Amino acid sequence: MRLKAYEGRPAAVTRAGRDAVNAAMIRHWCEAMGDTNPAYSGPDAIAPPTMLQAWTMSGLTGRPGRAHAYDELLGLLDEAGYTSVVATDCEQEYLRPLRPGDEITFDSVVESVSERKMTKLGTGYFVTTRMDIHVGPDLAGTHRFRILKYTPRPPAGRSRPDRDRQQKPARPRPVVNRDNAGFWEGVRHRRLLIQRCTDCGTLRHPWLPGCSACGGPDWDTVEACGEGTVYSYVVMHHPPFSAFDPPYAVGLIELSEGVRMIGNVLGVPCDKVRIGMPVRLEFHEYDEELVLPVWRAPEAEEAVA
Incomplete structure (x- = not known):
């Protein structure tokens, strides 16, 4: 298969981390995540393993350069009609602790291209890239990221063209x-x-x-008892995706039990959401198969975003 020929080829050029592993970023990460593990502070601190990808990010001013082979692969899929893309999952493997002062380098390859798959979103191919993160000659960890390049499946069970045009595509499913x-x-x-x-x-x-x-x-x-407050939030405008109705608010909710989770904030206009706002848990059925927890501000009862 022509697509299989891209397996093992570079997905991104080799780069060095923009910053060395450092205590300030570790502290900010732990504060944002509410992680108080003592291993991440003090003179013998290590970085939280789940920060692995953070040390490879270029920030808002740039991104690691994609390799020609990867762009060519995605171009072939676009030409064949697989023009939509959705991130499906990522996985990390930790092989060596990272400590303040470590300088990292990283590169990425196309690890696998699946056979053509039929999914609820449509027909397409799963493309998996693997990033290897090194400190000197030592492999510190790997990060695998998988996307689905697909042709959206047309809505089923609609006989009238005007209803076809109004039918939304299914919301993406959580990775279980x-x-x-x-x-x-x-x-x-x-x-x-x-x-x-x-x-x-x-x-x-x-x-x-x-x-x-x-x-x-x-x-x-x-x-959970179902009570919480808005710890932080963003209002989503872009990228546009027809399964959603932007703008809408996505909150980081601090539950009464002390943990935090992400979910849509409903019940007030998205520009009225505020940090510290009390919310309560609801379960919303988006279709016959998908139920998601959402968080409603008690002041109003408005339609689900």
Whole structure:
């Protein structure tokens, strides 16, 4: 297959991290994530492993240069009619702790191109790139990022052309894996479940295979009471995507239980959302298969974004 010929070819040019691993970025990350693990502060501090990609980012002024082979691959898919793209998942592997002062380099390759797949969004190909992050000669970690390049599937069950034009495409589905399947099963039953470490009692979200406070692998769940406040938020205008109706507010919600999660903020105009605003949990059915938790400000009852 012609697309398979791109496997193993560069997806981005080799670059050095814009900044060395440093305590200031580690502190900001931990404050934003609410992570108080003592391993990330003090004279022997390490960087949180989940910051791996942060050290490769170029900021708002630029991005790592894509390699010709990767642009050529995406161009072939565009020419064949697979013009839409959606990010599906990413995964990281941590091989060496990063410490303040480490200088990183990174490169990226096209790791795999799938066979043609039929999905609920449409027909297309999954393209996986792998970024390798090094400190000197040592491989510190890998970051895999997977997208679906696809042709959108036309709406089904609509016989009248005017109704076809009005039908929205399906909202993207959350990526469900073995680590978070219990969370989404709870959502399906209209329960918002929070992981709790059975060793130290620390609550955590998003769901993880182990405790970030003590490293314990065992856990159970507690059900959230459904009350929270807006810790931070953004108002989405771009990029346009026909499954959504911009502008709309996406909030980082601090639950009464102390963990934070992301969700749409409803009930007030998006330009009226404010940090500290109280919100309450609702479950919204977007279609016959998709239920998502959303957060409604109690002052008004308005249509879902």
